[in-house]
Amino acid sequence: MTTTDIVIDTNQIAQYERDGVTCFRNLLSTTWVERLRAAVDRALKTPSPYYVGKDDPVNGLFMTDYSMWRTDPDFRDFVFNSPLGRIAAEFMRSKHAYLLVDLMLVKGPHSAYPTPWHTDKFYGWYEGEQLCSFWVGLDETTKESGAVEFIKGSHHTKEDYMPVNFMKGSGKFDEALDKSGIPESALIGLLPVPDIEADRSKYDIVHYHTMPGDVVMNSLRVLHASSGNATDRWRRAIAFRFAGDDITYQPKSFSATPPGDPGLKPGDPIGCDLFPQVWPPRA
Numbered sequence: 439m440t441t442t443d444i445v446i447d448t449n450q451i452a453q454y455e456r457d458g459v460t461c462f463r464n465l466l467s468t469t470w471v472e473r474l475r476a477a478v479d480r481a482l483k484t485p486s487p488y489y490v491g492k493d494d495p496v497n498g499l500f501m502t503d504y505s506m507w508r509t510d511p512d513f514r515d516f517v518f519n520s521p522l523g524r525i526a527a528e529f530m531r532s533k534h535a536y537l538l539v540d541l542m543l544v545k546g547p548h549s550a551y552p553t554p555w556h557t558d559k560f561y562g563w564y565e566g567e568q569l570c571s572f573w574v575g576l577d578e579t580t581k582e583s584g585a586v587e588f589i590k591g592s593h594h595t596k597e598d599y600m601p602v603n604f605m606k607g608s609g610k611f612d613e614a615l616d617k618s619g620i621p622e623s624a625l626i627g628l629l630p631v632p633d634i635e636a637d638r639s640k641y642d643i644v645h646y647h648t649m650p651g652d653v654v655m656n657s658l659r660v661l662h663a664s665s666g667n668a669t670d671r672w673r674r675a676i677a678f679r680f681a682g683d684d685i686t687y688q689p690k691s692f693s694a695t696p697p698g699d700p701g702l703k704p705g706d707p708i709g710c711d712l713f714p715q716v717w718p719p720r721a
């Protein structure tokens with residue numbers, strides 16, 4: 439499906455606004471899926487400076503890497519020419535959509551590593567509310583293989599949660615993120631994420647069994663997590679994060695390492711070479 443073919447369903451926008459999450463079935467062509475699979479396999483062989491991972495014979499593989507679009511032509515083409523930019527703008531009710539980052543999250547077969555409960559809002563270099571992410575899974579994904587679970591409606595909370603380090607104990611994790619419990623985050627009013635696993639019945643938790651081509655979209659404020667991968671299959675995914683018109687540049691000492699120098703001052707509108715406008719396409 440190309441950008442111009444997509445029919446925007448206003449009922450789905452309403453559902454996304456209510457739940458903070460929605461799933462687009464069969465949004466991506468087989469060609470996109472195959473190109474992204476090849477791009478992920480390439481990226482796994484050539485980790486960037488932002489690569490973080492755990493990989494051992496007992497517990498398997500869990501890795502993340504980001505900003506592949508700046509070096510890999512297929513990631514780049516996907517960012518600018520897939521349907522995601524237009525959907526991001528329409529669902530955020532923004533005139534423009536800017537790419538914040540692409541984040542690869544791969545769990546190998548029998549990976550014992552869960553992704554902890556968190557929201558995405560405070561990992562990045564931005565401030566504002568028009569923020570969304572697309573989870574593009576490249577393999578059939580079930581709850582057992584690590585489908586992302588979301589707490590429906592949790593994005594409506596007025597509470598802001600501290601970032602959580604996904605890779606604690608990996609021996610190689612982002613030092614800045616690991617300081618997320620530091621006084622600064624408390625000073626700006628960030629709370630620790632509640633212990634959701636202690637009583638899951640208190641929450642309205644949803645996940646989607648996805649096939650390659652399906653895409654899950656979430657608000658950066660919605661609480662989400664995933665289990666390890668208990669299956670023989672790979673669980674390869676890429677999250678693409680987008681910002682809308684109300685987003686300004688705002689680095690924090692505990693943000694993840696920015697993938698370059700945006701040349702912006704705190705408070706500047708986010709659009710720049712590092713956080714490019716994807717929708718509408720620039721001439």
Ligand SMILES: O=C(O)CCC(=O)C(=O)O
Pocket residue numbers: 543553558571573584586662663664675677
């Ligand atoms: O893929 C996962 O396990 C989690 C994805 C996620 O947390 C995210 O995109 O923010």
